[in-house]
Amino acid sequence: MQDPKSVAGKHGAPAEHAELLVIGAGPAGIAAAIAGARDGAKVVLVDENPVAGGLMGLDVPLFYGQRMTAAVHNKPRMVEQVLSAKPALEEAFEAGVDVRLGVYAWGAFVNGPGVQTLPGRVVGLADDERSWLIGFDRLVVAAGARDFVVSFAGVEQPGVIGARALQSLIATYDAFDGRRIVILGSGDLAVETAQQAQARGLEVACLVEVRDSAQSVTDLPVLTGHAVARAVGGPSGIEAVDLVGPGGAVTRIACDTICLAIGLVPVVELADVLGCRLAARGDSGGHVPLVDGEGRSSIPGVSFAGDCAGVPSGDGYGYRLDWVRAQTRAGDGRELVCLCEEVSRAELLGMQPPRYLGCPPPQGHDLSSMLADGPPSHDQMKRLTRVTMGHCQGRRCREQVALHLALASNLDPAEVPLAGYRAPVRPLPLTVLADADEEQVMRDRWEVWFGIPGQWTPYADIGTEREVLDDESGLGDHMHL
Amino acid sequence: MTGQKGATTVIVGGGVTGLSAGWWLARDGMDVVVIDKGIIGWEASGRNGGGCTHYQSQLFDEEQRLWPQMDQLLGYPTEYRRERVIVAINELQFARYRRMAEITRAMGYPSSELDPRQVRELVPLAGDNAVGAVHFHFGGHANPQRTVQAYGWALQDLGGRLMQHTFVTGFSTAGGKVVAVRTNRGEIGLDNLVIAAGPQTGRLLRLLGHDLPLAAGRAEMIVTEPLPLMTHGGVDGNGLYGRQTLRGNLAYGGGPHEWVEAGDGQAVARPSTPLLRNLARRLAELFPKAGHVRMIRSWAGIIENTPDGRPVIDRLADPGNVTVATMSSVGFGLSPATGHAIRDLVIDGRCRFTDLGKLRLDRFAGLDPDWAARRGWVPIAA
Ligand SMILES: Cc1cc2nc3c(=O)[nH]c(=O)nc-3n(C[C@H](O)[C@H](O)[C@H](O)COP(=O)(O)OP(=O)(O)OC[C@H]3O[C@@H](n4cnc5c(N)ncnc54)[C@H](O)[C@@H]3O)c2cc1C
Ligand SMILES: Cc1cc2nc3c(=O)[nH]c(=O)nc-3n(C[C@H](O)[C@H](O)[C@H](O)COP(=O)(O)OP(=O)(O)OC[C@H]3O[C@@H](n4cnc5c(N)ncnc54)[C@H](O)[C@@H]3O)c2cc1C
Numbered sequence: 103m104q105d106p107k108s109v110a111g112k113h114g115a116p117a118e119h120a121e122l123l124v125i126g127a128g129p130a131g132i133a134a135a136i137a138g139a140r141d142g143a144k145v146v147l148v149d150e151n152p153v154a155g156g157l158m159g160l161d162v163p164l165f166y167g168q169r170m171t172a173a174v175h176n177k178p179r180m181v182e183q184v185l186s187a188k189p190a191l192e193e194a195f196e197a198g199v200d201v202r203l204g205v206y207a208w209g210a211f212v213n214g215p216g217v218q219t220l221p222g223r224v225v226g227l228a229d230d231e232r233s234w235l236i237g238f239d240r241l242v243v244a245a246g247a248r249d250f251v252v253s254f255a256g257v258e259q260p261g262v263i264g265a266r267a268l269q270s271l272i273a274t275y276d277a278f279d280g281r282r283i284v285i286l287g288s289g290d291l292a293v294e295t296a297q298q299a300q301a302r303g304l305e306v307a308c309l310v311e312v313r314d315s316a317q318s319v320t321d322l323p324v325l326t327g328h329a330v331a332r333a334v335g336g337p338s339g340i341e342a343v344d345l346v347g348p349g350g351a352v353t354r355i356a357c358d359t360i361c362l363a364i365g366l367v368p369v370v371e372l373a374d375v376l377g378c379r380l381a382a383r384g385d386s387g388g389h390v391p392l393v394d395g396e397g398r399s400s401i402p403g404v405s406f407a408g409d410c411a412g413v414p415s416g417d418g419y420g421y422r423l424d425w426v427r428a429q430t431r432a433g434d435g436r437e438l439v440c441l442c443e444e445v446s447r448a449e450l451l452g453m454q455p456p457r458y459l460g461c462p463p464p465q466g467h468d469l470s471s472m473l474a475d476g477p478p479s480h481d482q483m484k485r486l487t488r489v490t491m492g493h494c495q496g497r498r499c500r501e502q503v504a505l506h507l508a509l510a511s512n513l514d515p516a517e518v519p520l521a522g523y524r525a526p527v528r529p530l531p532l533t534v535l536a537d538a539d540e541e542q543v544m545r546d547r548w549e550v551w552f553g554i555p556g557q558w559t560p561y562a563d564i565g566t567e568r569e570v571l572d573d574e575s576g577l578g579d580h581m582h583l
Numbered sequence: 584m585t586g587q588k589g590a591t592t593v594i595v596g597g598g599v600t601g602l603s604a605g606w607w608l609a610r611d612g613m614d615v616v617v618i619d620k621g622i623i624g625w626e627a628s629g630r631n632g633g634g635c636t637h638y639q640s641q642l643f644d645e646e647q648r649l650w651p652q653m654d655q656l657l658g659y660p661t662e663y664r665r666e667r668v669i670v671a672i673n674e675l676q677f678a679r680y681r682r683m684a685e686i687t688r689a690m691g692y693p694s695s696e697l698d699p700r701q702v703r704e705l706v707p708l709a710g711d712n713a714v715g716a717v718h719f720h721f722g723g724h725a726n727p728q729r730t731v732q733a734y735g736w737a738l739q740d741l742g743g744r745l746m747q748h749t750f751v752t753g754f755s756t757a758g759g760k761v762v763a764v765r766t767n768r769g770e771i772g773l774d775n776l777v778i779a780a781g782p783q784t785g786r787l788l789r790l791l792g793h794d795l796p797l798a799a800g801r802a803e804m805i806v807t808e809p810l811p812l813m814t815h816g817g818v819d820g821n822g823l824y825g826r827q828t829l830r831g832n833l834a835y836g837g838g839p840h841e842w843v844e845a846g847d848g849q850a851v852a853r854p855s856t857p858l859l860r861n862l863a864r865r866l867a868e869l870f871p872k873a874g875h876v877r878m879i880r881s882w883a884g885i886i887e888n889t890p891d892g893r894p895v896i897d898r899l900a901d902p903g904n905v906t907v908a909t910m911s912s913v914g915f916g917l918s919p920a921t922g923h924a925i926r927d928l929v930i931d932g933r934c935r936f937t938d939l940g941k942l943r944l945d946r947f948a949g950l951d952p953d954w955a956a957r958r959g960w961v962p963i964a965a
Contacts, residue, residue: 105959108800109839113857160877209857216801216852216883218963219841226857235857377854443830455729458830459660467736476747482622485629485728488830493808493879525855529808529877532867537860544861548822550837552800552912557892560686561641564893564941582669582683583634583824583913 107553112544113221116235120146120200123225123238125207125372127151130408131244132190138240139197146236147194148205150528151274152180154230161441161494162529163369165249165264168339169359170271171279177204177230180275187274205229208535209525210241210372212401223403226525233535240403243372247387247409250365251498252286252425253447255437256333261340265295265363272302280359284343285309286425288324289317289416292363296322299361307357310345312428317416325353329425329432333360346432364425366413367501371523373410376401382516384418386411388501389520419505419515426505439506440499442492449487450506456488469510478507480521490521493529551583589772590616590744592929593764594779595751595787598628599727599915600908601779602734603922606657608929609741616744617735618751618766620848624731626781628915630853630884632804632824632836633730635916636667636722638687640894641937645920647692647721653919658740659733662726662829670702670709670716670820672868680717680820687719694719706818708810710871716820724817724826727915734918746771750849751780753790760904761791775929776905782887783848784895784909791902796890796947797909798960799845803855803883804836805862807876821869823862833873835866842960843885855881886912890947890954896921897944898928907944 104110122138124131127149135147150163155175158166174180181203185191194201209226211217224235249264256262261280263271265287271278283299285292288311296306308323309316316324331344331352342356366387370380373391379400380389390412397405415421429437435448444457453472454463472482480503483489489503490496500521508515526535537544551557556569558581563569592608594601597619605617617623635650637643653661671677684694697716702709705718735745746768755763755770763770778787785797809831816827825835838861843852859881867874889895889911899905906928908921927934955961 103957103959105842107839108959109841109856109858110963112839209859211854211856213965214852214854215850216843216885217841217854217856218965220856224857226860233860375854377852455660456830459662461660464659464736466740475745476622479622481625486732493877495879524880524882525857525859526878526881529879531875531877532807532863533874535860535878536864536867537857538864540861540864544839548838548861548865550822550824552802552840552886552888552892554888554892557911557913558639560639560690561643561941581639581913582636582667582819583632583916 106547107549109219112541112547113219114539114541115221116224116237118234119237120144122240122242123236124148124242124244125225126244126246126408126410127188127191127201128244128246128408129190131242132188132194134242134244134407135199136194136197139199145198146200146202148202148207148227150204150206151184152177152204157528160529161498163248163497164267164270165251165362165498166267166271167263168260169263169279170275171277173277174275183276184274206528206530207372208233208528208530210376212376214377228530228534231534232538233530242405242407243410244407245369245372245410247366247368247413248497249362250367250422250501251362252364252429252502253437253439254330254333254429255433256335258438258441259333259335259339261335261358262333262360263362265291265361266366268295268361269298272298281305282307282357283359283361284355284357285361285363286330287311287317287362287364288320289421291366293318293320293322295361295363307355312424317421329428330360331432365415365422366409368412369410371527373399373406374520374523375525375527376404378404380520382520383412384516385415387413387415422501423505423509423515426502426509439502440489440492442494443488445487445489450483450489450503451510453483453486455486473511478511478513478518480504480507480518483507484521495527495529496521551581557581588769590614591773592775592777593618593771593773594777595764596778596780597623597735597745597747598626598779598781599624599731599734599918600910600921601777602731602738603918604777604779604908604925605743606734606738606741607922607926609738609743611926611930614742615738616746616771617738618746618749618764618771620748620750622747623735623745624728626851627884627886629728629731630804630882631727631915632834633724633727633826633915634824635663635725636719637913637916638683638690638692640913640917641939641942642917642920642924645923645936646917649919650723650725653725657733657737659736661730661733663723664816664829665721665723666815667719667722667817668706668716668815669719670706670818670869671714672712672821674714676820677715684717684719692719692721705815707813708870708872712868712871722817726828751787756902759902761902774904777908777925777929778905779908780848781909782845782885784887784907786845786847788907791905793899793944794947795895795907795909795944796950796954797845798888798955799843800840800886800888801843801853801883802836802840802886803858803862803881804834805859805866805878805881807833807873807878810873810876819869821865823865823869833866833870833876835862837865838862842962844962851885853883853885855883888912890950894942895944896924896928896939896942898932899944
């Protein structure tokens with residue numbers, strides 16, 4: 103007998119099926135899709151670009167910093183633009199790959215520990231109107247990387263942008279709305295970003311480096327030993343940046359954009375949601391799925407390719423820690439670490455309850471007492487301060503928070519557990535995610551809670567005739583927890 | 584007799600049940616330690632809907648009495664907000680919600696019925712599809728995550744101790760009593776033991792020779808980005824439970840559960856699934872004016888359930904110093920009252936403020952050992 107109220111058998115079959123499903127149409131994903139199609143597989147390749155303007159405004163999936171032009175709201179034009187920016191897609195079409203642009207993969211699910219009722223191995227897809235499930239035999243995730251963010255006073259203003267986001271706005275969208283850029287970092291990422299910007303006729307005012315020497319060879323001006331004191335802005339965002347140098351001297355540099363090009367972070371949200379085994383690898387940019395030489399993960403049939411499997415990151419966490427330390431020194435604690443939930447660095451380190459509660463910090467309970475009670479836990483910081491709990495889904499603060507926990511506990515950052523990712527990994531509207539074609543049995547048997555006969559029988563009625571009446575009232579599960 | 588690591592009372596399980604019990608005992612000046620395998624409140628206790636309106640329970644009056652005072656008593660915010668509005672979008676739902684009103688009115692708790700226009704006035708996110716609502720002038724919700732932390736801190740402020748990341752593997756008994764719990768960090772001596780280990784309570788009791796029938800189920804919730812606050816956060820209905828948080832997010836759950844392996848609790852998998860789409864659909868139906876709002880997370884928790892869906896709160900006859908409490912999936916809201924009852928059982932040997940006779944463990948004596956399989960309360964085979 104099966105519990106009629108359990109989820110078993112209540113999900114319909116996925117709307118479609120791919121022998122090989124590839125998520126991400128960067129170089130890695132396109133190559134995997136073409137190779138699969140040439141091997142004779144039925145291949146579906148999805149990529150979220152062009153991303154809806156509304157999502158970009160939330161800094162999802164990249165830290166766009168409101169520096170996109172209004173053109174991003176013109177969807178048909180942006181589809182054309184993305185196609186022309188990714189000429190390799192042409193080859194994919196010719197190889198017979200079913201290419202879907204403007205499609206988000208918001209979740210990926212396989213049966214395993216804790217779940218055996220999924221309708222097969224599925225990925226949740228959505229466009230800007232609706233969502234559906236696609237089944238797969240093999241999955242290649244080639245989700246790329248995003249930007250490491252370190253905060254400073256004024257970081258919340260329009261014009262603070264990540265290098266990957268800038269690269270995307272310039273090269274993929276041709277929709278970058280800035281002219282003069284100050285770049286944070288002086289490694290390869292910073293130098294390549296500067297060169298790309300200059301090639302587009304943009305002005306690069308300088309590179310900023312907290313260490314004493316530039317981290318790669320470049321002719322560009324590099325202000326070494328400097329950190330950001332504050333981003334100075336007006337109504338349309340950044341107008342200048344104040345840099346603090348050795349001895350405390352402050353230099354003001356005019357710019358409309360401050361680009362974070364300190365490091366890249368592999369995008370592992372789907373890997374984590376799937377339950378793939380991950381490992382913290384500073385020299386690969388952070389947590390990465392554990393894969394073999396062919397990119398195969400701990401889950402059979404699921405592989406990772408390209409930047410999401412790791413981006414070379416020099417001396418690992420050390421460089422990012424230097425930035426966090428330097429920006430902590432350069433700030434007064436009021437700079438926001440979590441932009442969504444407005445949690446400042448001081449509030450984070452003081453484990454302050456969120457601002458909306460308007461209550462004083464807990465007496466005698468702070469980060470160091472928390473660390474005395476156990477190893478550092480990003481998840482615990484989330485519930486106490488609401489850091490990493492907002493609409494950008496932690497993309498702009500996770501790594502910085504984890505580094506602060508490492509510093510406070512004197513641990514290698516690799517030992518700070520990853521704060522878990524949860525579906526949907528893109529913040530999509532309820533009406534888009536809603537299952538429009540749900541099974542009749544899902545509707546008929548839906549209960550608020552477990553639907554255990556007698557659970558809501560009033561205590562006084564237990565063991566009396568009324569107990570039976572309660573059960574037979576036909577009203578079923580009337581409780582609301 | 585309490586050694587270096589020992590305590591007068593050791594509580595296994597740092598969910599709301601164990602934490603509240605520890606806090607109540609510490610308020611009595613008792614030396615308590617709460618042991619959890621991870622961080623406190625990381626299981627169901629920190630993952631639930633926050634609802635505090637359990638009219639079916641014998642602890643209901645105490646639940647209703649305590650919640651409005653909890654911030655003050657604990658000294659830390661729980662984000663408790665009073666009252667509930669349950670909105671129906673069809674007549675069957677309305678009949679159910681009216682039945683709740685009937686039952687609670689008979690117990691002396693007031694409520695009023697709202698017509699569709701009144702619903703839209705009181706609940707700005709509701710739409711033309713509302714057929715009515717019941718406004719309960721009692722009950723409410725708190726924030727589970729903040730509440731577990733508040734219990735934990737309040738307990739520490741009274742001299743109680745938390746031992747996190749400590750896994751209880753067994754018990755040492757002597758002379759008809761448990762004298763110590765065994766953990767991966769050594770033995771901890773005790774005079775009294777409280778077992779409040781959620782879905783693992785059954786496994787631990789078996790080590791003491793008792794059968795506590797429990798099945799573990801996984802249930803899911805979703806949360807949206809924040810919205811401007813409605814005057815009443817505690818609005819649910821349409822097959823969903825949940826609330827608008829004080830931050831403004833809509834946090835809702837409901838729908839079918841999955842029976843899972845309870846295991847020993849050491850490695851707990853709590854994946855969420857595409858069920859989030861069915862939850863999204865119902866939330867958009869409940870609040871048509873919030874259809875455009877973005878879902879930012881989903882999660883799942885593992886819940887303990889007894890065959891009759893009712894808690895076990897009992898002091899065992901043998902060993903003579905063991906109190907057990909498992910809440911059968913409604914433990915968050917009741918926790919202030921449960922802790923009080925456990926305090927009484929530990930200190931006075933019986934609950935002084937109400938009768939809990941129907942929640943004793945021996946009501947399951949003679950239960951068919953195959954009860955779970957017979958009802959299909961078992962995991963689907965891999
Ligand atoms: C400024 C700059 C200049 C560079 N110049 C060069 C160069 O000249 N030569 C060179 O070889 N490399 C260069 N690189 C590096 C190169 O861009 C990356 O190494 C490469 O793009 C990585 O490829 P990928 O396929 O792994 O990921 P990406 O190209 O980042 O592609 C990942 C794609 O997946 C999509 N995606 C992710 N998650 C989802 C989801 N859940 N649903 C749907 N879609 C999703 C992303 O939006 C993205 O389109 C440069 C990088 C930068 C920053
Ligand atoms: C999605 C969801 C929604 C819910 N909604 C509501 C609601 O709105 N209202 C309501 O009242 N209830 C609700 N519940 C139910 C409620 O959360 C639980 O009934 C309640 O949290 C149980 O608390 P507990 O302390 O008894 O158990 P748990 O929270 O399970 O705590 C038990 C603790 O024991 C620890 N433990 C177990 N074994 C060991 C061991 N061997 N050694 C050391 N430690 C151990 C675990 O780590 C755990 O922290 C909901 C539950 C879920 C999952």
